[in-house]
Amino acid sequence: MYKLFIANKNYSSWSLRPWLLMCHLEIPFNEQLVNFEEGGSWEKFHSFSPTGLVPCLVDNDTTVWDSLAIAEYLAESYSQVWPIDKLARAWARSASAEMHSGFVVLREVCAMNCGLIIELKEISEQLKKELNRIDELWQEGLGRFGGPFLAGKTFTAVDAFYAPIAIRLKNYNLPTSHVAEGYVEGILNLPAMKRWISEALQEPWRESAHEEEVNNSGLVVEDLRG
Incomplete structure (x- = not known):
């Protein structure tokens, strides 16, 4: 079965793309969520992704490490992609x-x-x-x-x-x-x-760089997270 490595659902837009695609189309996979770390996550992510980035799909001995490439790889087996x-x-x-x-x-x-x-x-x-x-x-x-x-x-x-x-x-x-x-x-x-959104709101992690990106752009009116 596929393994899909993703990061925090609250922050990771790139992770959402293949995750949503596979969930909605009912393509079986095991979710591997690896949360962002303060100060950078490259080394941790590099243990499973050649670029040190997410998302990353692992299919036995095959690793696909880009969201668009993941879609194309899945399309070879699932025409509905x-x-x-x-x-x-x-x-x-x-x-x-x-x-x-x-x-x-x-x-x-x-x-x-x-x-x-x-x-x-x-x-x-x-x-x-x-x-x-x-x-x-x-x-x-x-x-x-x-x-x-x-x-x-x-x-x-x-x-x-x-x-x-x-x-x-x-x-x-x-x-x-x-x-x-x-x-x-x-x-x-x-x-x-x-x-996805429900699980994102329940995540306990906060990563300062991602939080600061929002604060630099505007005023937080409401925080919906638990």
């Missing part, structure tokens, strides 16, 4: 790659934190541009392929790649279109997504 339709699959892969390599400002300004409601100090023009692009992308996918998911009727990897954005949009109260709001609500109500 990507849309069946060729055009939808091409669009989904392109959109996932854009998420994988882009939206740098959003990542920096709106750090992943499942348990905090934050009011940003400001929404810069650069952040607005990225939010507009996400909205444009979502509207294109939902309109072109009929929804309720980005590439059609079923949840696929592209939805998993944008799932952390749904958390950010809600927790930072970021401006979105009505279409995007509906999509966010649908993703956040997925049973696997509810489970």
